[in-house]
Amino acid sequence: MSAAPSLYLETYGCQMNVADSELIAGVLRGRGYRSTGDPQQADVILLNTCAIREHAEDKVANRVRQLISIRRSDKPVRIGLAGCMAQHHRDHLLDTIPGLDFIVGPDGYRRLPDLLEADQPAAAVQLDRGETYQGLSPVRGEGLRAWLTIMRGCDRFCTFCVVPFVRGRERSLPAGVLIEELRDIAAQGYKEVILLGQTVNAYRHDGVDFGELLRMACQVDGIERIRYTSPHPADFTDSTISAMAECAKLAPYIHLPLQSGSDPILEAMLRGHTVADFRALVERLRSAIPGLALSTDIIVGYPGETEEDFEATSSLMEEIGFDHAFMFKYSAREGTRSFKTPETLSEPDKVRRLERLIAEQQARTLRIHQSLIGSVVEVLVEGAARRQEHWLAGKDPQYRTVCFEPAGAEPGDLARVLIEAVTSHTLSGRQIAGV
Numbered sequence: 001m002s003a004a005p006s007l008y009l010e011t012y013g014c015q016m017n018v019a020d021s022e023l024i025a026g027v028l029r030g031r032g033y034r035s036t037g038d039p040q041q042a043d044v045i046l047l048n049t050c051a052i053r054e055h056a057e058d059k060v061a062n063r064v065r066q067l068i069s070i071r072r073s074d075k076p077v078r079i080g081l082a083g084c085m086a087q088h089h090r091d092h093l094l095d096t097i098p099g100l101d102f103i104v105g106p107d108g109y110r111r112l113p114d115l116l117e118a119d120q121p122a123a124a125v126q127l128d129r130g131e132t133y134q135g136l137s138p139v140r141g142e143g144l145r146a147w148l149t150i151m152r153g154c155d156r157f158c159t160f161c162v163v164p165f166v167r168g169r170e171r172s173l174p175a176g177v178l179i180e181e182l183r184d185i186a187a188q189g190y191k192e193v194i195l196l197g198q199t200v201n202a203y204r205h206d207g208v209d210f211g212e213l214l215r216m217a218c219q220v221d222g223i224e225r226i227r228y229t230s231p232h233p234a235d236f237t238d239s240t241i242s243a244m245a246e247c248a249k250l251a252p253y254i255h256l257p258l259q260s261g262s263d264p265i266l267e268a269m270l271r272g273h274t275v276a277d278f279r280a281l282v283e284r285l286r287s288a289i290p291g292l293a294l295s296t297d298i299i300v301g302y303p304g305e306t307e308e309d310f311e312a313t314s315s316l317m318e319e320i321g322f323d324h325a326f327m328f329k330y331s332a333r334e335g336t337r338s339f340k341t342p343e344t345l346s347e348p349d350k351v352r353r354l355e356r357l358i359a360e361q362q363a364r365t366l367r368i369h370q371s372l373i374g375s376v377v378e379v380l381v382e383g384a385a386r387r388q389e390h391w392l393a394g395k396d397p398q399y400r401t402v403c404f405e406p407a408g409a410e411p412g413d414l415a416r417v418l419i420e421a422v423t424s425h426t427l428s429g430r431q432i433a434g435v
């Protein structure tokens with residue numbers, strides 16, 4: 001009997017791609033494939049890619065060329081690209097990367113088995129408004145945290161963003177199907193779930209909105225914590241905020257993309273809200289949700305961004321007091337609305353602005369962490385700490401990494417930890433008794 005064919009899969013980009021890779025592994029498992037961590041042993045090599053920045057695409061192009069160059073010649077090995085980059089460059093990838101066998105976009109994963117059987121370069125890059133991958137069983141990763149995609153696509157078309165073009169339009173899964181999936185996730189032993197969508201709080205299906213879905217999710221036994229990412233500031237409703245305020249399982253942490261702290265830039269980006277709207281939302285969220293932590297995304301050097309716009313971003317970040325931020329230089333993406341808008345900032349100036357925001361955010365995060373010394377946080381214990389022998393590590397409700405000296409806690413437990421020291425990345429301390 002011949003051995004089962006094997007799949008080597010590398011994932012780049014966001015958590016949605018992690019969840020999509022689990023779906024891809026599920027599609028291929030249904031055809032008898034098992035996973036391998038060694039590309040030299042694999043029958044199929046697949047890179048699940050990101051198109052959000054040029055740098056991410058360059059990295060994947062180099063990696064796939066390298067894998068093609070070391071492809072074994074003693075057996076047929078199919079090498080492909082999946083996900084956003086495959087969709088973004090669908091018209092020329094197979095021509096520009098010799099040896100690439102197939103490309104598959106975010107709505108084409110059900111067609112993977114056909115692509116693998118093709119005897120010439122093949123593509124599945126049709127966007128499909130109806131594709132939600134309902135009925136597929138993902139192969140979930142190890143650990144306590146599971147990802148569940150509740151909606152796909154985006155209708156907002158922010159000028160800088162390639163997502164609506166590579167992931168298509170918004171579509172949500174039925175609430176009943178999602179709750180069944182959550183029960184299954186709990187039965188597999190996961191304790192925490194992150195609900196995913198490009199504009200996750202735009203979720204709506206058959207009259208169930210995001211707030212109602214959150215409340216339903218909290219009824220599933222076995223799941224201790226529920227998070228979600230990424231919401232859009234303009235899609236927050238009273239229904240969602242009251243669910244966050246009332247349901248203990250909903251972790252008090254929101255990733256709230258700001259992108260810029262200047263109204264002219266927000267308007268140019270077509271973000272759909274002003275600085276005042278954002279401030280008002282933060283105020284509503286903070287007054288409803290005690291202990292809320294906020295993180296954000298910021299782009300520096302969007303075309304037309306003046307020194308004044310940049311200063312406005314810097315001071316709004318300080319005023320809001322974000323716990324954490326993901327900051328990037330503007331990267332013009334082909335096909336987006338801002339692609340043809342001439343850039344107005346030199347590369348050194350972009351770097352200077354970015355480095356300043358990063359330094360300011362690091363200092364801010366450290367300050368916030370220092371204010372936690374002496375407090376007690378509840379940690380969902382994930383496993384051994386990386387740097388300290390015999391210590392454990394996990395996340396607190398605000399998604400901060402906490403390392404601690406245990407006093408009986410084990411992975412999977414909720415432990416109370418007294419915070420005694422901090423860096424801008426980690427809190428550390430010791431487990432204390434009580435619940």
Ligand code: SF4
Binds near residue numbers: 156
């Ligand atoms: S809301 Fe804007 S930034 Fe977010 S995925 Fe949609 S288009 Fe991109």
